[in-house]
Amino acid sequence: MKAEIITIGDELLIGQTIDTNSAWIGWELSSAGFDVRRRTSIHDNRDEILNALSEAAERKPELVIITGGLGPTSDDITKQTLCEFFNTKLVPDREVLEMIEKMLRRRNFPMNENNRRQAEVPESCRVLPNAAGTAPGMWFEKDGTIFISMPGVPGEMKYIMQEHVLPDIKKRFRSQVIIHKNIMTYGMPEARLAEILEQFEAELPENIKLAYLPSFGVIKLRLTGTAGTLNEIEPLIGAQTSKLYNIIPDLIFGEDEQTPEMAVGQLLKIKKLTLSLAESCTGGFLAHRITSVAGSSEYFAGSLVAYSNNVKTGILGIDPAILASDGAVSSRVAAGMAEGARKLFKTDLGLATTGIAGPSGGSADKPVGMVWIAVSSDSGTITEKHIFSTDRIANITRFSLAAMNLLRLQIINR
Amino acid sequence: MKAEIITIGDELLIGQTIDTNSAWIGWELSSAGFDVRRRTSIHDNRDEILNALSEAAERKPELVIITGGLGPTSDDITKQTLCEFFNTKLVPDREVLEMIEKMLRRRNFPMNENNRRQAEVPESCRVLPNAAGTAPGMWFEKDGTIFISMPGVPGEMKYIMQEHVLPDIKKRFRSQVIIHKNIMTYGMPEARLAEILEQFEAELPENIKLAYLPSFGVIKLRLTGTAGTLNEIEPLIGAQTSKLYNIIPDLIFGEDEQTPEMAVGQLLKIKKLTLSLAESCTGGFLAHRITSVAGSSEYFAGSLVAYSNNVKTGILGIDPAILASDGAVSSRVAAGMAEGARKLFKTDLGLATTGIAGPSGGSADKPVGMVWIAVSSDSGTITEKHIFSTDRIANITRFSLAAMNLLRLQIINR
Structure with a gap:
């Protein structure tokens, strides 16, 4: 059962927008048993759209999902081109018009000509309402x-997929089952x-395949x-x-779409422990990762993003003498920060990061990309x-992942 | 001057990896004057790769960029298939082998069979070294x-593009110039x-086009x-x-790839002001956005991520009576947090967020997605x-953008 995805939009080709839609669609379709064979991105251009549609049609997939080119602004021509391809014409749709009116009223926006054009649909299509x-x-x-065409705005595309497309295609097609299982590891290069x-891979049954998908050490x-x-x-x-759990027990932190922050959150919940952070180089990103998990307020008290040295001494209580002798990026300052956070927020565990995210600020002793991490608890403080x-954003991510992994191993080994 | 991008990897089609590479490549190629006509993603599969290469070749673009399928693990078959397409064979390359040996020595990893296979290259190609x-x-x-084939790891692809591909193709092709100018706005729906x-769009010269690219209100x-x-x-x-600046002066916060956090940072630097944060619902994400800008330590002191009410009263000095009467998500608590941050971190400005990110925790009065934002300075405190x-991650992003916009307008109007 084959499927293809076509995403339309100049912004995708010139790289101003990252195509997250086709990743989401690909995941949903393959979970529904489709083999997504190809993903094509093309310009907002009549000929290109017609070519891509014809080529996809020739490969005879059961399903072609098309996103983009349906916005209210004039750079969007998909709907007219679809009429041409399917040999039909645009007609106003009363239900769609009412829906648009209702939505605009709720947000208190007036109806304009652009909105009215959005209520026109190709006569031969089945309309999939978009709430x-x-x-x-x-x-x-x-x-x-x-062929299913949807707007490119992620929230709208997802609504239409979940409400209409996925239920309908699951009803229509019954097929071979393809399942994916992810085992999430951290701490060993690919x-x-x-x-x-x-040897594990060589011994896999014929109908199971293994792939490696690395991202910042995960x-x-x-x-x-x-x-x-x-x-x-x-x-x-x-x-x-x-x-796999027998071969690499310490490296596995979760399964499927579990993130390190979900794994840590789950451990904290099970062990009834509370956590606080003191962040220098991670600048709030570690707190963001922890709080991106719904329900994190159950175990997470807060973070002190201590970006200046005054904050490290004044609020976290780091000894200025240690700061002067060892420097901010050091084992003793990391330890002091973790202990300071634990005291300030009154939590069971304190986790701290201090490092040089870059791109500048490094030295021979302490190069860009170096980080000290500390975990403090009632059984003492350890640092790593x-x-x-040398990339700032990559470092902020890697520092945070390393910190969460140290915390995870500390909680497990308590 | 036409270009195409082919990205290879099952993970791209089943949606386990978002294809950021082709966005980056698309941007670089179009800046170099190429019209990126098509982007195709296919499986790690011999026939699919051969088909995609032949089809691209038939459209006769000047350039085809291929990424992925060159990793050390056995799910990667691109190199063998390229040999087939270009009618050549794999031969060991001494220089590549030495480079791999050197890199592994530095990281203290042993050389293995997988690494040795990576030193084999198709005989007819020009090797582009990858440091x-x-x-x-x-x-x-x-x-x-x-046709240029590169590994799919973003850092490696970018290195090869910047060191070899872009300089070489710029030398080879001299053509029509295409330039993109982005004007970044916030505060008005599309x-x-x-x-x-x-009217502005209607009056544009023929060789200039306008497109709208919305993302979370930006x-x-x-x-x-x-x-x-x-x-x-x-x-x-x-x-x-x-x-554009004359038509929508207040909506424009920057140009090109400038982000709201860069715009705010620049304003703070110019006006020599310092900033601190108190974050509840944004959970460190606002601090992360601010500190993702290199050099932000010049104006940013820190953030107190106050996830529990105890932290709001204990560390930020919010009156428990106000917290009890108005609730944590209220104008007075937001104001108190912004003022508390300003005092705690001793900065000119304090910015605070308190809201309900969701997915649960809302009420009729205070639905999921509601946020109070406050900016405090020596001239007083304002809230909005x-x-x-109802989406947690979208809300965290939108809350942060709204907060940065309020701060921006406050600094400008000081």
Whole structure:
């Protein structure tokens, strides 16, 4: 069961917008048993759109999902081109018009000509109402292929997919089941991990495949299994997952879409522990990762982003003499920060980062990319040093991941 | 001058990885005068790769950039398939082998069979050395089209692009100049902005186009100009940019890739003001945005992420009676937090957020998505209320953007 994704928009091709839509759609379609064979991005241009549609049609997939080009502004021409491809014409749709009117009233915006044009739809399509925005989705069928066109605004596309497209295509198609299982690891580079898992991979059953997906030190191991039924494939994937836990127990922090912050949050909840942070180089990003998990207020008290040295001494109580002798990026300052956070916020655990995110500010002794991390608890304080890259944003991410991993291992080994 | 981008990897199609590479490449190529006509993503599969290469070749672009499928693990088959397409064979490359050995020594990792395979390259290609990783780039030419294959790891791809590909293609091609100018706005929804700018758009010269690129309330207005030379197009784009400043002065916070945090940082620097934060619902994300700007320590002292009410009263000095009567999400608590941050961190300005990020925790009076923002300075404290969506991560972003915009307008109007 094949599917293709076509995303339309100059901004995607010139790189002003990152195409997160097709990632989301790809995930949903493959979870629904589709093999997403191709993703194509093209200009907001009649010929390009017609070519991409014809080429996709020739490969005879069961499904083509199209996003973009349905906004209210005049750079959008998809709807007219779809009429041409499906040999139909635009007609006003009363239901869509009412929906747009209602939405504009709620937000207190007046209706304008742009909004009125959004209520026109190709005559031959089935309209997929869009409660999240003003442009509806459209369902076409031609020579055995379903074509679905949706707006490019992520919230609107997701609404139409979840409310209409996914339920309808699941009803229509019953097929081979493809399941993906992710095992999330941290702490070992890809080439070395591949060496450790060489025999594991060689021994995998024929219908299970392994892939490595690295990102800032987190390596997602993806097992993909294919079978006639879920009952057939799930135990096989389960057995391989258990095998991985035996080979690399300390490296695995979670499964599927679990993030390090979710893993840490779950551990804190289970062990009924509270956490606070003192952040220098991570500048609030660590707190953001922790609080991006819904329900984090249960175990997270707060963070002191101590960007200046005055804040480190004044609010966190770091001894100015240590700051002067060891420097801000040092084991003793990291330890003092973690202890200071624990006291200030009155929590069981304190986690701290102090380092040089870059791009400048490094020295021979303390290069850009160096970080000291500390975890403080009633059983004492431990610190750890890492050296990463020279890219500021990458370093902020890597520092935060290293900090969460140290915290995770400390909680587990308590 | 046409270009295409082909990205290879199952993870891109099933949506486990978001394709940031092609956005980056698209931006660089279009800045170099290329019209990026198509972006295609395909599986790590011999037939799919051969088809995509042949189809791209048939459209006769001057340039095809290929990323992915060159990693050390066995799910990667691009190199073998490139040999087939270009009718050549893999041979060991001494220079690449030495580079890999050197890199592994520095990181203290042993050389393994996977690394050794990475030192093999197709005989007919020009090797593009990769100092950022182990897999080199490869430059092929066939029937007037240049094909360049690079690893999919973003840091490595960027290194090879910047060191080899971009300088070489700029030397080879001299062409029409395409320039993009972004005007960054905040505070007006797309359909209404389009109405305000309708006449502006109608009066644009023929070789300048306008596009709207919205993201969480930030709308990027993109002017794209085409001409024979830079000298011809730059004044035209400049004149249209000035016109925009006259029509929507308060909405514009920056140009090109300037983010709200860069705009705020620049204003703080120019006016020699210091800033601190007290964050509840934004949970450190606002501090992260501010500190993601290199050099932010010059004006940013720190943030108190006050996730629990105890922290709001204990550390920020919010009156518990106000917290009890008005609730944490209220104008007076937001004001108290901004004032508390200003005192705690001893800064000129204090910025605070308190709201309900969701997905749960809302009420009829205070729905999910509601936020109070406050800015405190020596001239007093002002507060502002917004109601956004029900999505936690979207809300955290929108709250932070609204807070930065209020701060920006306060600094400008000081």
